[in-house]
Amino acid sequence: xxxxxxxxxxxxxxxxxxxxxxxxxxxxxxxxxxxxxxxxxxxxxxxxxxxxxxxxxxxxxxxxxxxxxxxxxxxxxxxxxxxxxxxxxxxxxxxxxxxxxxxxxxxxxxxxxxxxxxxxxxxxxxxxxxxxxxxxxxxxxxxxxxxxxxxxxxxxxxxxxxxxxxxxxxxxxxxxxxxxxxxxxxxxxxxxxxxxxxxxxxxxxxxxxxxxxxxxxxxxxxxxxxxxxxxxxxxxxxxxxxxxxxx
Numbered sequence: 001x002x003x004x005x006x007x008x009x010x011x012x013x014x015x016x017x018x019x020x021x022x023x024x025x026x027x028x029x030x031x032x033x034x035x036x037x038x039x040x041x042x043x044x045x046x047x048x049x050x051x052x053x054x055x056x057x058x059x060x061x062x063x064x065x066x067x068x069x070x071x072x073x074x075x076x077x078x079x080x081x082x083x084x085x086x087x088x089x090x091x092x093x094x095x096x097x098x099x100x101x102x103x104x105x106x107x108x109x110x111x112x113x114x115x116x117x118x119x120x121x122x123x124x125x126x127x128x129x130x131x132x133x134x135x136x137x138x139x140x141x142x143x144x145x146x147x148x149x150x151x152x153x154x155x156x157x158x159x160x161x162x163x164x165x166x167x168x169x170x171x172x173x174x175x176x177x178x179x180x181x182x183x184x185x186x187x188x189x190x191x192x193x194x195x196x197x198x199x200x201x202x203x204x205x206x207x208x209x210x211x212x213x214x215x216x217x218x219x220x221x222x223x224x225x226x227x228x229x230x231x232x233x234x235x236x237x238x239x240x241x242x243x244x245x246x247x
Contacts (some may be wrong), residue, residue, distance in 0.1 A: 081138065089110070119134075
């Protein structure tokens with residue numbers, strides 16, 4: 001166990017030694033440009049910004065817009081936006097170089113009485129041409145914490161607002177049927193005033209009527225039979241008052 005621990009400590013010390021023996025950035029070659037040349041370029045650009053008047057800056061913007069030199073134009077416009085809040089210029093601070101792949105980035109701190117800013121220049125390492133230039137405000141730890149807290153509150157507020165909105169939508173699904181029933185009940189009296197159609201009268205059953213028979217001939221036959229039985233020669237001596245049919 002002790003042997004393994006010693007081996008780990010030795011490896012850590014070796015890595016620290018290798019890192020400490022790295023190439024000095026001030027003596028390195030940046031594709032034909034030196035550290036001092038890059039620093040001089042950045043400091044000269046920063047000095048020109050602080051020493052130029054607004055009218056001169058406007059002329060520079062108009063001139064370089066013709067040649068579509070957008071990095072410089074964007075840098076000057078950003079400087080004009082930040083200038084009122086920076087205060088008086090004091091001095092130029094620390095300069096640093098960071099190389100990553102095909103991109104080389106230089107940063108220069110510009111100190112002001114109100115707020116410090118950082119001038120950043122991005123180079124294409126293949127031809128060492130500037131592709132972007134920006135000015136960024138430097139915030140204190142308290143300002144960063146305050147800004148992070150505000151972002152957190154805004155995020156939480158947005159989430160709760162969306163949840164409340166979803167809850168209201170879900171609640172509306174319960175209210176809508178109630179409103180529909182209330183609307184139907186409100187329209188019901190108007191429907192009651194409409195006279196209802198009279199019910200259809202069922203047709204009376206058709207009764208089969210017995211055919212009425214003519215009893216004249218029957219009476220004559222019966223009268224003749226009675227007369228024959230009595231020996232009478234004619235039926236003038238009697239009158240048939242009624243005839244009853246026996247069931």
